[in-house]
Amino acid sequence: MENRTPSPLDDFLFDLNGYLILKKAADSDLLARLNARFDEFPADLPMGAWLGGAQRRDYTPETGLELHQAVTLGGPFAELIDHPSWINYVRHYGGEEKSYVEGVFIDESIASVRTSGGHHPVHSGGFRGAMRGAYGYKNGVFRCGQINIILALNDIGPGDGATMIVPASHKSNFDHPQKGDYAKGDRMDALQGALPAYLEAGDALLFVDGLMHGGSSRTNAGERRITIYRYGPIWGASRFGYQYENEFLDTLSPVQRRILQPVPPVFPGKSAVPKDYTMQQS
Numbered sequence: 001m002e003n004r005t006p007s008p009l010d011d012f013l014f015d016l017n018g019y020l021i022l023k024k025a026a027d028s029d030l031l032a033r034l035n036a037r038f039d040e041f042p043a044d045l046p047m048g049a050w051l052g053g054a055q056r057r058d059y060t061p062e063t064g065l066e067l068h069q070a071v072t073l074g075g076p077f078a079e080l081i082d083h084p085s086w087i088n089y090v091r092h093y094g095g096e097e098k099s100y101v102e103g104v105f106i107d108e109s110i111a112s113v114r115t116s117g118g119h120h121p122v123h124s125g126g127f128r129g130a131m132r133g134a135y136g137y138k139n140g141v142f143r144c145g146q147i148n149i150i151l152a153l154n155d156i157g158p159g160d161g162a163t164m165i166v167p168a169s170h171k172s173n174f175d176h177p178q179k180g181d182y183a184k185g186d187r188m189d190a191l192q193g194a195l196p197a198y199l200e201a202g203d204a205l206l207f208v209d210g211l212m213h214g215g216s217s218r219t220n221a222g223e224r225r226i227t228i229y230r231y232g233p234i235w236g237a238s239r240f241g242y243q244y245e246n247e248f249l250d251t252l253s254p255v256q257r258r259i260l261q262p263v264p265p266v267f268p269g270k271s272a273v274p275k276d277y278t279m280q281q282s
């Protein structure tokens with residue numbers, strides 16, 4: 001598969017709205033292999049329990065099963081790291097192009113299963129947004145702090161708990177008066193200005209984390225299955241402190257490895273003078 005490259009229209013729409021939908025990003029073979037692995041997830045995995053190198057860590061009590069460090073599940077999950085449908089997009093928008101720290105780092109990778117009643121309260125937005133997820137464009141280059149790729153593993157339509165986004169809210173100067181309280185689990189279904197991102201299996205939703213977003217209530221039976229991979233600059237750090245075992249990193253291609261660990265750790269007395277790891281990752 002050829003690497004897809006953002007077009008001038010993509011740049012215009014991403015700048016305007018803060019998100020893009022990449023149609024048919026994953027093919028049916030990759031979807032089948034990811035879904036086969038999801039079929040094996042134990043539904044009763046307790047919060048905090050590990051599945052290999054991945055840990056159940058639900059963002060809220062109502063998001064449903066969220067396996068962090070999903071990338072360590074290997075195979076199809078590792079293929080997503082530098083997937084040709086989006087790697088050039090995330091490098092372009094979040095990879096500090098044309099600087100001495102060019103490249104991307106995956107900050108979080110999540111496999112998410114949502115069942116009826118589940119949702120994720122709205123969060124982010126330009127108003128008092130963290131630098132970590134901020135939208136930026138200056139002097140002809142994008143400088144976004146975090147670009148999320150949500151890949152739909154099954155069709156997500158009305159009632160399925162679609163991710164919702166508030167277009168253009170990455171540039172908001174005001175708080176949304178109906179935002180509600182994340183900590184209280186307020187639902188975003190009726191939030192004015194929010195749109196559900198309906199996806200067909202294999203489509204990917206790309207957005208800057210500084211866009212207001214969350215997950216609408218799932219009301220249908222069955223499961224919504226997605227992966228969430230968050231890409232940021234190479235000098236970033238894991239939000240929750242997760243580290244990779246060298247045995248796992250050794251299974252990856254050099255490009256994939258650099259995306260998970262752009263700057264290998266240097267321990268006192270143990271290494272030669274460190275290299276400058278600010279090389280391009282292609």
Ligand SMILES: O=C(O)CCC(=O)C(=O)O
Nearest residue numbers: 120162163213214215228
């Ligand atoms: O689960 C969803 O649809 C939204 C996910 C989300 O809000 C997030 O990962 O920050």
